[in-house]
Amino acid sequence: MNNSKILSGTKLSKNYGELEVVKGVTISVAAGEFVSLVGKSGCGKTTLLSLLSGLERPTKGDVLLNGKKINGASEDELALFRRENVGFIFQSFNLIPTLSAWENVALPLFPVKMTGEERKRRATELLDQMELGHRMDHLPSALSGGEKQRVAIARALINKPKIIFADEPTGNLDSVTGDAIMEILNRLHTKEGVAILMVTHEAELAKTANRLIRMHDGEVIS
Amino acid sequence: MNVGYLFRELYYQKRRTLTAILGLSIGIALLVILNALSMAYRQAAHAPLQEIGADITVQRPGDVPKDLAGAVFPCSAVTIRKEEVEKIQSLPGIRGMGKAVLLWVFDPKQAWIVLGIEQNNSIGPAVLRSAVTEGRFLEEGKPEALVEVAYARQFGIRVGETISVNGSRFPVVGLLDASRAARIAVANLYLPLSDAESLAASSKNLQTVSPFAPGDVNLLFLKADQEKIPGLAASLKDILGKKATVATPDSFLKLLGSLFALSDKFTLAASLIAILVAILIAFKTMAGNIAERAREIGVLKAVGWTNRNVVAQLLSEAVIQCLLAGLLGLLVALVVTFGLSFIEVNIPIPWDMAPNPHFLPGGGDQIYKTLRLPVHIPWSLASFAVLLSVLIGGLTGGLLGRHVAKIKPSEVLRHE
Numbered sequence: 196m197n198n199s200k201i202l203s204g205t206k207l208s209k210n211y212g213e214l215e216v217v218k219g220v221t222i223s224v225a226a227g228e229f230v231s232l233v234g235k236s237g238c239g240k241t242t243l244l245s246l247l248s249g250l251e252r253p254t255k256g257d258v259l260l261n262g263k264k265i266n267g268a269s270e271d272e273l274a275l276f277r278r279e280n281v282g283f284i285f286q287s288f289n290l291i292p293t294l295s296a297w298e299n300v301a302l303p304l305f306p307v308k309m310t311g312e313e314r315k316r317r318a319t320e321l322l323d324q325m326e327l328g329h330r331m332d333h334l335p336s337a338l339s340g341g342e343k344q345r346v347a348i349a350r351a352l353i354n355k356p357k358i359i360f361a362d363e364p365t366g367n368l369d370s371v372t373g374d375a376i377m378e379i380l381n382r383l384h385t386k387e388g389v390a391i392l393m394v395t396h397e398a399e400l401a402k403t404a405n406r407l408i409r410m411h412d413g414e415v416i417s
Numbered sequence: 418m419n420v421g422y423l424f425r426e427l428y429y430q431k432r433r434t435l436t437a438i439l440g441l442s443i444g445i446a447l448l449v450i451l452n453a454l455s456m457a458y459r460q461a462a463h464a465p466l467q468e469i470g471a472d473i474t475v476q477r478p479g480d481v482p483k484d485l486a487g488a489v490f491p492c493s494a495v496t497i498r499k500e501e502v503e504k505i506q507s508l509p510g511i512r513g514m515g516k517a518v519l520l521w522v523f524d525p526k527q528a529w530i531v532l533g534i535e536q537n538n539s540i541g542p543a544v545l546r547s548a549v550t551e552g553r554f555l556e557e558g559k560p561e562a563l564v565e566v567a568y569a570r571q572f573g574i575r576v577g578e579t580i581s582v583n584g585s586r587f588p589v590v591g592l593l594d595a596s597r598a599a600r601i602a603v604a605n606l607y608l609p610l611s612d613a614e615s616l617a618a619s620s621k622n623l624q625t626v627s628p629f630a631p632g633d634v635n636l637l638f639l640k641a642d643q644e645k646i647p648g649l650a651a652s653l654k655d656i657l658g659k660k661a662t663v664a665t666p667d668s669f670l671k672l673l674g675s676l677f678a679l680s681d682k683f684t685l686a687a688s689l690i691a692i693l694v695a696i697l698i699a700f701k702t703m704a705g706n707i708a709e710r711a712r713e714i715g716v717l718k719a720v721g722w723t724n725r726n727v728v729a730q731l732l733s734e735a736v737i738q739c740l741l742a743g744l745l746g747l748l749v750a751l752v753v754t755f756g757l758s759f760i761e762v763n764i765p766i767p768w769d770m771a772p773n774p775h776f777l778p779g780g781g782d783q784i785y786k787t788l789r790l791p792v793h794i795p796w797s798l799a800s801f802a803v804l805l806s807v808l809i810g811g812l813t814g815g816l817l818g819r820h821v822a823k824i825k826p827s828e829v830l831r832h833e
Contacts, residue, residue, distance in 0.1 A: 245827040250719060250825075250826050250827040251825070270724060271723040271724055271725065274718055274721050274722060274723045274724075274726075275721065275723060277721045278721020279721070281721075283719050283720065285830060289712065289715075289716045289719075289830060291713055291716065292429070293422075293426050293429040293430065294425060298422070298425075302717070302720055303720040303721045303722075305422065305726075306721070306726040311421075334429075350720065354721070
């Protein structure tokens, strides 16, 4: 881990009509750092994650991601930026049900000009790392919860992102499988040097990170 | 656009794919069937005239002498003068002309329906050449006769005999079976045109009601440019008077009375409704598809697909679905039109074009030209249907692009 910031959000606010969900939050993540964002359900942590990852525009404030101010970018510019710099892991996996495991992993590469063989090679490599090489041709419906999340992690890594945004990555898993997923995330951050910003409401899980940020009622409290 | 993703989506989402394909294919099948039927009725309406090598027949109604003796004209076909024939021949759009003289000849022992024909003119009754069953057809410059086979059987007339018609004698050179021929311009005795003209010109009875000179006729068969036929029909009435009987494919189409034959506007309106239904079905299915896949679209956007990437993927799915629907619709239409091709159509021949005296037994019966409905799907219609399907796919996919752009990944992926 070095101290250069890969992500910073300054005085971020997000309003939905009258309701202010995120209230002037300033936050940063260093390259290779593993940060947990904790708080109760509805405190605004997922909204903050969306603002920081470029999935949503802030009402006020700036987001600097990998040196680029993203809050002024168009939707398509943001999509391209996410494709090159960001990986996502969701609580409910969000795999495409009609695509096999390796095709789900290669999904971010579909719009990229490259051969099908190259896409498959890169996806297979990542599935092997996730110990899912033998399940590469299976549809998500044939995979267990833990396997689905490992496919989702492989998908998040396919573009060699600088930072991964993980939203409750173990929320839909039993504790043993959840531990295994956390182990993978830890390994990614320690061995591969990928920065991770993880949203969770489980305090125990949050402790595995380098740094812990607590949110309450749309504000960072520590 | 990813082809593998496209086909997997179509294959695994069978219900969605089949609903879209079946819905649209019904619209396309309807469109093709309606137009094929319309074309078939149009083609059928050409049949009675085509069989005698003409596009238009012309005759002029008039009076029959009170005393039905010797040669007279039927009341539906009286003299068309030589000058009128020449005027008609010079009308723009006329490509050829056949002339004939139709007579009823009442001899003391029997009545003849006599048709004087031009032996070597491919337009008009000379097409009966192929209906000769015994002997030979009439030869140029010879005063000889052909007798209809049923009539010959009834009166014991044989090839080689000589018959007497209104005092003129003609050797019988052949028999022909008119039942295998057209339903108009048929008779039971066929003579060279000049001999029929002589019979008419020498009949005092006929001359009293309809003066006739050699060179005049009472039936005309015209070959014309297709697009000029309606205009020519009006010009012919200008020359021969409003009461003239001008038969065209359109007049036979009206006699058919079918909805499809009644009007091109009906076919056009029904086709437009079929297209509209097809578009609505495609649009509704695609809209449902997008609503159902909002989360999937959110994932695609989150992992870096631009709006254009997502729209291209959905558009290609829509186009392939609509293409398959078009092909299925075409297949359904082929099966249905094959079944419809067994339908027999009876085209009524107007009484004034029937040669039989209506006051004789059976003479007033309605006669029909019966044929199998010539329904088929031309390549142009098939290609249009498939192209239209693809276009509908493109149109709906394009229109739904805006809905895709409105999907916010942060909203559809939110788990709370």
